[in-house]
Amino acid sequence: MTTTQERSDLLDQLGLNTQNKATIGRLLGTGNIGHATEEPDGRMRATIRINPDELAWDPAILVMPHGGDIELELVNDDLNTHCALLPSNGDRKFIWLVNHSRGRATLNLDGPGYYWFSSPTGNDEGRGLTGAIVVLGDAPPEARLDRPEQPRP
Structure with a gap:
């Protein structure tokens, strides 16, 4: 389990707690941070x-x-019972997850950014289960806006 300080350090290291990025750290900062292999x-x-009685990813x-x-x-x-509504280029994925079940989904997230996923069934304490997939990297030159250079952390 990650301590609060370790979580804070990791959010800082990933640049998710700076201006215009703090929202993700505030909304999801109480959960764990994982890395894809x-x-x-x-x-x-x-x-x-979804761990028992936690109502969180x-x-x-x-x-x-x-x-x-x-x-x-x-x-x-x-x-x-929960579900997973997942982002993927071209089409979102939906998986029904009855209690004590598992499922697999293959997603294509080809660009850097934040991709939100959730379990929108039921109320789940007022907001549903909410999570994010953070894709690191920079936008390719052809996808960048024609504007002045922006500060980078």
Whole structure:
């Protein structure tokens, strides 16, 4: 389990607690931060769980080192039924997760940025389960806006 200081240091290291980025740290900073593992073929993998009685994803923030394909294993260890509404280029993915079940989803997140995922079924204490996949990297030159250079951390 990550301590509050370790979580704060990691948010700082990833640049998620600076101006215009603080929202992700505030909304999801109470959950764990995980990293996708990269296979030799470039495909990434990660596992995201719903632990019993926590009403939260674990990890709440998943970090990918770069854009590409990722295979997620979703595990519902809770006594309640949940679902996963996941981002993917071209089409969102939906997986129904009855209690004590698991599912797999292959996503394509080809650009840097924040991609939100959730379990929008039921109320889940007022907001549903909310998480984010953070894809590190910079936008390719052809996708950049024509504007002055912006400060970088």
